[in-house]
Each structure stands twice: as structure tokens, then as C-alpha cells.
Amino acid sequence: MALIELKNIHKYFKMGEENIHALDDVSITIKEGDFTSIVGTSGSGKSTLMNIIGLLDLPGTGQYFLDGINTTEMNDDELSKYRNQKIGFVFQSFNLLPKSSALKNVEMPLQYASSYNSTLNDNLIRTMALETLEKVGLSTRVHHLPNELSGGQRQRVAIARALVNNPKILLADEPTGALDSKTSEEILNLFEELNSQGVTVIIITHDTKIAKRCKRILRMSDGHINEEKSL
Amino acid sequence: MNFKKILVYSSEAIIENKLRSALTMLGMIIGVLAVILLVSVGTGAKRYITSEFESLGTNVIMIQPGKTDKKVAMGPPVSSSKGKLTLSDVEALQRNTPNLSAVSGVMFGAGTIKNENATNNINILGSNDQFNKIFNMTISDGNFFTKEDEDSGRRVVVLGHSIKENLFGNTTALGKLVKINESEHRVIGILKQTGDKMGFNMDDMVFIPTRSALRLFNTDKLFGVRASARTRSGMNDAVNDLTNILKERHNGEEDFTIITQVTMLESMNTILNMLTYALAAIAFISMLVGGIGIMNIMLVSVTERTREIGIRRAVGAKRSDILKQFMVEAVVISVSSGLLGIIMSLAITNALYFFLPGFDMRPPFWIIPPAFMLSFLTGVVFGVWPARKASHIQTIDALRYE
Numbered sequence: 001m002a003l004i005e006l007k008n009i010h011k012y013f014k015m016g017e018e019n020i021h022a023l024d025d026v027s028i029t030i031k032e033g034d035f036t037s038i039v040g041t042s043g044s045g046k047s048t049l050m051n052i053i054g055l056l057d058l059p060g061t062g063q064y065f066l067d068g069i070n071t072t073e074m075n076d077d078e079l080s081k082y083r084n085q086k087i088g089f090v091f092q093s094f095n096l097l098p099k100s101s102a103l104k105n106v107e108m109p110l111q112y113a114s115s116y117n118s119t120l121n122d123n124l125i126r127t128m129a130l131e132t133l134e135k136v137g138l139s140t141r142v143h144h145l146p147n148e149l150s151g152g153q154r155q156r157v158a159i160a161r162a163l164v165n166n167p168k169i170l171l172a173d174e175p176t177g178a179l180d181s182k183t184s185e186e187i188l189n190l191f192e193e194l195n196s197q198g199v200t201v202i203i204i205t206h207d208t209k210i211a212k213r214c215k216r217i218l219r220m221s222d223g224h225i226n227e228e229k230s231l
Numbered sequence: 232m233n234f235k236k237i238l239v240y241s242s243e244a245i246i247e248n249k250l251r252s253a254l255t256m257l258g259m260i261i262g263v264l265a266v267i268l269l270v271s272v273g274t275g276a277k278r279y280i281t282s283e284f285e286s287l288g289t290n291v292i293m294i295q296p297g298k299t300d301k302k303v304a305m306g307p308p309v310s311s312s313k314g315k316l317t318l319s320d321v322e323a324l325q326r327n328t329p330n331l332s333a334v335s336g337v338m339f340g341a342g343t344i345k346n347e348n349a350t351n352n353i354n355i356l357g358s359n360d361q362f363n364k365i366f367n368m369t370i371s372d373g374n375f376f377t378k379e380d381e382d383s384g385r386r387v388v389v390l391g392h393s394i395k396e397n398l399f400g401n402t403t404a405l406g407k408l409v410k411i412n413e414s415e416h417r418v419i420g421i422l423k424q425t426g427d428k429m430g431f432n433m434d435d436m437v438f439i440p441t442r443s444a445l446r447l448f449n450t451d452k453l454f455g456v457r458a459s460a461r462t463r464s465g466m467n468d469a470v471n472d473l474t475n476i477l478k479e480r481h482n483g484e485e486d487f488t489i490i491t492q493v494t495m496l497e498s499m500n501t502i503l504n505m506l507t508y509a510l511a512a513i514a515f516i517s518m519l520v521g522g523i524g525i526m527n528i529m530l531v532s533v534t535e536r537t538r539e540i541g542i543r544r545a546v547g548a549k550r551s552d553i554l555k556q557f558m559v560e561a562v563v564i565s566v567s568s569g570l571l572g573i574i575m576s577l578a579i580t581n582a583l584y585f586f587l588p589g590f591d592m593r594p595p596f597w598i599i600p601p602a603f604m605l606s607f608l609t610g611v612v613f614g615v616w617p618a619r620k621a622s623h624i625q626t627i628d629a630l631r632y633e
């Protein structure tokens with residue numbers, strides 16, 4: 001069944017006098033368990049699309065169904081809850097809290113989740129965060145601050161943070177953009193492993209090698225979206 | 232997120248920004264300190280003045296000729312030309328009121344005193360043998376007047392401490408003759424040194440019997456009458472008795488004014504309370520400045536941490552979570568500043584009291600809860616706007632913020 005369903009999404013940005021049409025009638029469906037990459041030239045609208053899928057931004061017009069529910073009708077608190085419970089987001093620039101340790105960064109989504117789930121006490125939160133850090137191979141770096149970690153390690157922390165609350169969807173906007181090819185390879189292996197465990201993964205990438213490893217490739221150009229490959 | 236966690240996170244954020252937090256707190260600490268210290272100065276002054284007042288003599292009743300408005304009974308009593316109090320009034324009071332322990336007419340005037348050694352300008356106070364009881368005067372040498380001295384208007388004098396020193400130095404003064412306004416008086420007593428009490432210094436005065444004073448100033452009209460009630464609770468009865476007796480003697484007319492310590496203290500207190508409130512108002516302004524400091528820093532902090540806000544929102548923080556986070560941060564800063572201010576004010580005033588025991592500016596206990604509440608409220612009031620601003624930043628804009 002369709003986990004993500006976008007129907008005629010438009011997104012405009014006003015830049016002074018200029019009106020940028022960043023997304024032009026985008027309609028796609030992504031099934032649960034898909035491993036999709038989005039490619040396209042710079043400025044084609046990939047991040048804009050990803051932000052809408054991740055509920056970080058709202059579409060101008062059109063409808064977005066997530067897990068069968070129309071997100072465009074949700075209020076701000078419901079959107080926050082969905083971001084917390086269903087979606088894990090990985091950014092190109094990591095977006096870690098610089099003054100918090102790896103562990104604290106990974107615990108953060110669970111702290112906000114604890115208002116929906118009373119069994120999430122501090123002990124459980126810590127255990128889950130440590131387990132997730134172990135999963136991404138960082139069990140020896142839990143008390144380091146982000147600036148005491150390498151780029152690859154930082155991105156692993158960010159991935160752990162995205163995964164800690166067991167989301168259905170993992171969104172990654174150029175997750176390997178700041179990493180060398182070997183580290184990129186390892187990160188991608190991690191994504192494939194997660195996908196094999198049932199997580200729906202969507203990656204934006206400029207790297208054709210990475211794109212080719214995905215089951216499905218969507219190409220953006222000038223706000224339009226086209227299916228390039230699907231298995 | 233529950234409140235305890237937000238509290239922990241906020242405290243962590245404050246500790247992470249040590250210098251900035253410390254500077255923000257400084258403003259608040261000074262504000263709270265100012266509130267407590269200024270109020271303490273106000274109440275300390277009040278306590279000091281009240282105790283000085285009471286040491287002048289308890290249960291004192293003053294009767295001045297002429298009717299003056301009660302509301303302006305503060306300050307030095309001024310006799311008006313209307314009405315007249317005489318020695319026979321004093322005698323009538325002495326005879327008829329069991330509620331009074333002592334009554335004395337007083338005569339007051341300027342003059343000179345001299346002997347072979349020195350000449351002094353002095354205040355001459357004419358009073359009878361009961362006057363020293365009314366004002367708790369202590370004689371260090373010799374005696375105060377006797378009833379016989381008063382009744383026959385003897386030319387005897389009791390010297391204030393400074394006058395004795397000026398005229399006789401260390402030599403004995405008792406029994407010696409001095410000239411008061413050219414009329415010879417024999418020294419029969421020396422007062423113990425009292426110091427300045429409410430601008431009234433007995434050390435610089437000489438005391439002679441009322442009759443001698445009236446003769447000296449060539450009048451039969453007393454400056455006033457002083458009396459003391461037998462007990463503090465008997466004060467009202469004493470005043471009533473006094474009023475009735477004097478009215479009867481003055482053809483039913485109340486041509487005199489009665490001032491008691493109670494009424495003086497009341498009007499004194501009104502003024503001192505006003506002083507305290509005025510100081511509190513000034514202190515309040517410094518609190519306001521401290522609050523604005525918090526608001527400034529919180530606004531800077533919100534801008535600086537836009538990215539953090541974006542990240543928190545991206546992983547599921549609600550608007551209200553962000554609002555609470557920044558509110559609690561402001562309140563934690565203001566409340567901990569408040570506590571520090573309270574502790575510092577206690578430390579400062581107690582240290583001062585330790586080294587200068589006469590200088591008791593220790594804050595009254597009642598000021599502490601309001602000072603604490605005030606710092607809490609300042610945090611809430613000045614934290615709201617920055618926190619609201621933080622909670623209304625759009626997630627995506629916050630994440631893109633450089």
C-alpha cells in the first residue's frame with residue numbers, strides 16, 4: 001500500500017519580485033519498504049520536495065497523504081507528532097546540537113516522544129539511544145561532542161538520531177555530500193541494511209553510483225518529477 | 232516533554248553559556264539586591280528612629296497651649312498665642328489624676344551661663360522636680376530638684392554634661408555658683424551624658440525650677456506641660472482625665488493640644504512608611520532594568536539558537552515545547568539571580584552589622600518572599616516575548632538559518 005502519496009503538489013517561493021515555481025504539479029506514490037533515490041540538477045527542487053515529504057515545510061497547493069492520512073489538514077502539533085513518530089530526517093550538514101554529546105543528540109527525539117508514550121522513562125531512553133548508537137557503530141563515541149567527531153561519525157550520530165524512534169520513513173538529503181567515497185559507501189550500506197529491515201528510505205543524491213544501488217530513481221528537473229528507474 | 236526535563240535542559244543551556252548567563256544574572260542580582268537593600272534601609276531607619284523615640288521616655292504626654300490641628304502635630308510643638316497654661320494648671324493635674332505618674336510645667340528659653348572660667352550660650356529649661364521621671368533622665372552627680380526647690384523657686388541648677396565640662400572641666404561643680412542671665416544659681420546636679428536624641432540634646436541644656444525660670448523670663452505663661460501616664464495601657468484614660476480637668480479650668484474651652492508618643496509615633500510611621508515605599512519604587516525600577524536585560528539576552532539567544540530550534544522542531548518538538556524551553560530558561564535565570572541577590576543582601580547587611588553594630592540594616596524577613604516572587608515574575612514577564620518569538624519560527628526557515 002502507498003505510504004507516501006503526493007497529489008498535484010505545487011510550491012512557490014517569492015524572492016522579491018520574482019516568483020519561483022520550485023515544485024510544479026508533483027504527483028508520486030511511494031510504497032512501504034521502497035528504497036528510492038531522487039536525483040536532478042542543482043535547484044531542480046529536490047530539497048523542497050523532501051522537506052514537504054518530511055513535514056518540515058508545507059506545500060503551496062496539492063495534497064499529501066502519509067500513511068493514508070491527509071497531512072495538509074493537520075495542525076502544527078499533529079505535524080510535530082508525525083515528524084517525531086513516523087519520520088527520521090538526515091541532513092547533508094548533519095544538524096547536530098553542537099553543545100550536546102552524541103548520546104544527548106540521539107536521546108532528543110525520544111525526549112519529545114515521551115509525551116506520547118509514558119513508558120519512555122529516562123532509563124529506557126538512554127538504553128534505546130545507546131543501542132541505536134551501537135547499531136551505527138559508534139558505541140565508543142557516545143560522550144563526544146559533535147566537534148570531537150569526524151564527518152562520517154557525525155553523520156552516523158545524525159542517522160542514529162533519525163532512527164532512534166523507529167520511524168517508518170528515513171529521509172536523507174544528500175547524506176554523503178560532505179563525506180569521502182569510502183565513508184559514503186559505509187553509510188549507504190547502513191541504509192540498505194535498514195531498508196532490508198523494513199524502513200522506507202528516500203535519498204537525495206548527486207552520486208550516480210549511489211542512485212544506481214536504489215530500487216527506484218526519481219529525477220527532478222525544473223520542479224517536475226519523472227520516474228527514471230523502477231524495479 | 233515534562234517540566235522536570237525542560238528544567239534540566241534549560242539549566243544545562245544556561246551553564247553552557249556561562250559568561251552570557253552570568254552577565255544577564257548580574258543585572259537581575261543588582262535589581263533584587265537593590266530592592267532588598269533599599270527596603271532594609273527604609274525599615275532600618277524606621278526601627279532606629281522608633282527606638283530613639285522610645286528612649287526619650289515612655290508614656291510621655293505633651294500639652295501645648297493653643298489648639299493646633301492634630302494632623303500637623305509632627306515636629307517641634309509650637310505654642311500658639313491663644314490659650315495659656317499656668318503653674319496652677321500643673322498643680323491641679325498633680326492633685327487630680329491618679330493615671331499620671333508625673334506632671335511638670337516647662338519653660339523654655341535661650342540664655343547664657345557663665346562662671347570665672349567660661350561663658351556659654353545655652354538653652355534653659357525650667358521644670359519641676361518630677362520632670363526627670365518623665366524623660367528618664369539620669370543624674371551622674373548630685374541630685375535633681377526637690378519639691379522645696381520648685382515650690383520656693385530656689386536659684387539652683389542642674390547642668391547638662393557638656394555645659395559642666397565647659398565651665399568646670401574636671402573640677403567639681405557641685406555647690407559652685409554660676410550666673411544664668413546674670414542671676415546666680417547654685418549647681419546641685421550634673422546629668423549623665425545622653426548624646427543627641429532626635430535633635431534634642433540634654434547635654435547642652437541647663438535645668439532650673441519652673442518658678443525660677445518664670446521669674447527669669449518674667450512671665451506666668453508656661454511653654455507647655457509634660458506628663459507621663461502611669462502605664463502604657465492607662466494612656467487613654469490619662470489623656471481623658473487631663474482633657475477634662477484642663478477644660479474645666481479653662482471655662483470649658485479646649486484651648487490646648489495634647490500630643491502623646493502614640494500619636495507622634497503614628498505620624499512618624501506614616502512618613503517613614505512613605506520613605507520605605509519611595510525606596511521600594513526606586514528599587515523596582517532597577518528590577519525592571521534587570522528584566523529588560525533578561526529579555527535582551529533571551530532575544531539574542533533565540534536568534535543565535537535558531538538552528539537549534541529548527542533541529543528540535545524537526546525531530547518532533549511542538550511549538551509549546553520550544554515556548555516552555557525558553558520561558559523556563561528566562562525564569563531559571565531570574566529566579567537564581569533572585570536567590571543570589573537575597574543571599575548577597577543578607578551577607579552584606581549582616582557583615583555590616585557585624586562590623587558596625589549600630590548600623591542595623593538587616594532586611595526584615597517579610598521582604599524575602601516578595602523579592603523572590605518579584606524575580607520569578609520578572610522572568611515570566613520578560614521571558615514571554617522571546618519565548619513566543621522562538622516558538623513561532625518556521626521549522627524549515629530555522630533549519631536553513633545560517
Ligand SMILES: Nc1ncnc2c1ncn2[C@@H]1O[C@H](COP(=O)(O)OP(=O)(O)OP(=O)(O)O)[C@@H](O)[C@H]1O
Pocket residue numbers: 013014015020022040041042043044045046047048049
Ligand atoms: N526558502 C526559499 N526561498 C526562496 N527560494 C527558495 C527557497 N527554498 C528553495 N528555493 C528555490 O527553489 C528552487 C529549488 O530549490 P531546492 O533547494 O529544492 O533545490 P535542490 O534541488 O535541492 O538543489 P541542490 O541540489 O543544490 O540542493 C531553487 O531555485 C531555490 O532557489
Ligand SMILES: [Mg+2]
Pocket residue numbers: 046047048173
Ligand atoms: Mg538540496
